[in-house]
Amino acid sequence: MAEAPSILRIGLAQIDCALGDVAANAERHLAWIERAREEKVDLLVFPELSLTGYRLLHLTSRVALPADSPVLARLAEAAGPMAVVLGFVEEDRRGILHNSAALLQHGSPVWVHRKLYLPTYGIFQEERFLGAGKRLALAPLPSGNAGLLVCEDLWYPDLARRLATAGARLIVVISAGPGRVGSGQLPASQENWELLTRSTALVNTCWVAYCNRVGWEEGSFYPGGSHIVRPGGELTERAPLLEEHLLVTEIDLRDADRLRWSLPLLADIRDDIEGPDDPA
Amino acid sequence: MIRREQVAARLELNAELASAVLTSFIRDAVETSRTDGVVIGLSGGVDSSLAAALAVRALGPERVHGFLLPYRTSSPESVADAHAVAGHLGVPHREIDISPMVDAYFETAEPDADPGRRGNKMARERMTILFDQAKKLGCLVLGTSNKTEILLGYSTVFGDNASSLNPLGDLYKCQVWQLSRHLGLPGQVIDKKPSADLWPGQTDEGDLGFSYATADEVLHLLFDLGLLPHEVVARGYDEAAVERIVRLEKQFRFKRRLMLIARLSGSAVNLDQEIPRD
Numbered sequence: 001m002a003e004a005p006s007i008l009r010i011g012l013a014q015i016d017c018a019l020g021d022v023a024a025n026a027e028r029h030l031a032w033i034e035r036a037r038e039e040k041v042d043l044l045v046f047p048e049l050s051l052t053g054y055r056l057l058h059l060t061s062r063v064a065l066p067a068d069s070p071v072l073a074r075l076a077e078a079a080g081p082m083a084v085v086l087g088f089v090e091e092d093r094r095g096i097l098h099n100s101a102a103l104l105q106h107g108s109p110v111w112v113h114r115k116l117y118l119p120t121y122g123i124f125q126e127e128r129f130l131g132a133g134k135r136l137a138l139a140p141l142p143s144g145n146a147g148l149l150v151c152e153d154l155w156y157p158d159l160a161r162r163l164a165t166a167g168a169r170l171i172v173v174i175s176a177g178p179g180r181v182g183s184g185q186l187p188a189s190q191e192n193w194e195l196l197t198r199s200t201a202l203v204n205t206c207w208v209a210y211c212n213r214v215g216w217e218e219g220s221f222y223p224g225g226s227h228i229v230r231p232g233g234e235l236t237e238r239a240p241l242l243e244e245h246l247l248v249t250e251i252d253l254r255d256a257d258r259l260r261w262s263l264p265l266l267a268d269i270r271d272d273i274e275g276p277d278d279p280a
Numbered sequence: 281m282i283r284r285e286q287v288a289a290r291l292e293l294n295a296e297l298a299s300a301v302l303t304s305f306i307r308d309a310v311e312t313s314r315t316d317g318v319v320i321g322l323s324g325g326v327d328s329s330l331a332a333a334l335a336v337r338a339l340g341p342e343r344v345h346g347f348l349l350p351y352r353t354s355s356p357e358s359v360a361d362a363h364a365v366a367g368h369l370g371v372p373h374r375e376i377d378i379s380p381m382v383d384a385y386f387e388t389a390e391p392d393a394d395p396g397r398r399g400n401k402m403a404r405e406r407m408t409i410l411f412d413q414a415k416k417l418g419c420l421v422l423g424t425s426n427k428t429e430i431l432l433g434y435s436t437v438f439g440d441n442a443s444s445l446n447p448l449g450d451l452y453k454c455q456v457w458q459l460s461r462h463l464g465l466p467g468q469v470i471d472k473k474p475s476a477d478l479w480p481g482q483t484d485e486g487d488l489g490f491s492y493a494t495a496d497e498v499l500h501l502l503f504d505l506g507l508l509p510h511e512v513v514a515r516g517y518d519e520a521a522v523e524r525i526v527r528l529e530k531q532f533r534f535k536r537r538l539m540l541i542a543r544l545s546g547s548a549v550n551l552d553q554e555i556p557r558d
Contacts, residue, residue, distance in 0.1 A: 242301065
């Protein structure tokens with residue numbers, strides 16, 4: 001692992017999406033891929049459901065694509081050597097729809113993560129229209145394995161923990177997290193996300209890259225606030241709120257190894273602890 | 281446990297952030313609808329003044345068209361305040377007296393109508409004028425109903441609650457005041473007693489039977505946090521006021537969901553087929 005290139009230039013494309021319009025969103029992706037290429041980005045990350053918009057409801061089935069769709073192939077081809085993570089509604093071979101993250105690399109779609117936890121409460125209605133993924137795996141990035149999670153997945157800390165213990169030194173989270181405003185300096189929703197990304201980076205001694213979208217859907221806004229957190233929990237860079245932005249950061253994956261030598265939390269995990277007993 | 285003296289602070293907003301978000305809401309709605317701006321009825325009250333100020337911040341003053349739509353019994357002070365707000369914001373504005381249109385109906389068909397019906401007619405007359413002006417100017421109608429009014433049903437259906445977009449609908453009245461102070465609206469607009477101005481001497485708090493401060497806090501506990509009425513009363517709020525708020529909230533729920541469609545097909549609009557509007 002130490003011989004793989006450890007410096008990774010990440011671009012977080014904090015974009016707005018046209019709800020239900022795959023063709024328009026694909027064009028936008030092409031434009032941002034072009035910008036990222038000029039910035040010499042190695043890994044470009046788009047938000048959750050970036051190709052379709054989030055609040056689809058009964059439009060969900062109308063925008064679904066198979067993972068081998070020409071739409072994804074065209075974007076992969078345009079990206080060339082750059083790795084790209086984007087969000088789309090995936091129709092699997094059985095016709096089940098998923099909220100998926102695709103990894104495009106070397107000119108073709110190579111890998112898909114299906115969102116594992118589908119929020120269905122408050123304003124969220126995902127389980128009505130989508131099937132949950134069943135598999136957690138490491139994403140084969142050029143710089144070594146990484147974790148890739150979609151939004152709600154991060155709220156179940158065992159997933160990030162399993163990815164880190166399996167070798168991920170970076171966890172990429174793509175999100176369409178709606179904003180809420182309270183009295184704080186940041187949106188209340190952003191405060192929650194940063195608590196979560198920072199604690200994930202702290203207890204798993206890994207990098208976390210969080211890409212959230214901007215724009216409005218049905219009166220609900222997405223604040224952006226995409227950010228990078230160092231192994232150990234320090235938030236190093238945050239994109240501006242409420243506007244489209246490409247946040248480009250260079251990270252050294254070896255920083256995770258270095259921290260793990262001095263803070264061996266993952267190495268010290270025990271699997272022999274019993275209890276609490278099932279009260280039933 | 282949330283104590284009564286903590287509730288008001290829970291409703292305080294980061295006013296600059298809230299203004300920035302609501303500004304982006306207006307700008308996004310105008311851009312995605314490919315319209316030229318917004319029209320807004322200016323009453324001289326704090327709600328329409330705040331909505332106009334947010335629109336000016338979103339679009340610039342020349343794309344915000346103010347309409348003063350007084351009836352002959354409207355208070356001259358309200359009209360003067362509306363002019364002051366329009367001048368303060370620098371928006372193009374126009375005054376149209378709605379008395380002839382409203383009077384024509386009641387004089388020829390319903391001379392015995394009570395003040396409530398006349399007030400509703402005025403609100404709906406203003407609505408038809410605003411939507412007509414929106415058509416003429418290629419604009420959207422900017423709504424001004426706040427969350428307190430919406431939850432209490434304190435509005436005229438298809439009148440003042442009708443709009444193309446509403447930046448204030450998730451702000452309690454106290455939050456409307458907070459943002460208005462933040463945006464530097466004229467003091468007389470913020471400090472005066474809220475009134476629908478449908479008849480002389482009318483005030484909202486007189487109509488409702490409790491203060492906005494009480495309404496906002498009780499609604500926050502009931503609606504936002506899910507407390508039961510007796511749990512609200514146990515925190516020291518007046519029992520009669522809480523009961524009345526609970527009753528109004530329930531009685532006027534229909535005003536929040538206006539299209540009631542009888543479902544026959546299994547693919548009924550909005551019930552089986554929830555297609556987003558954006």
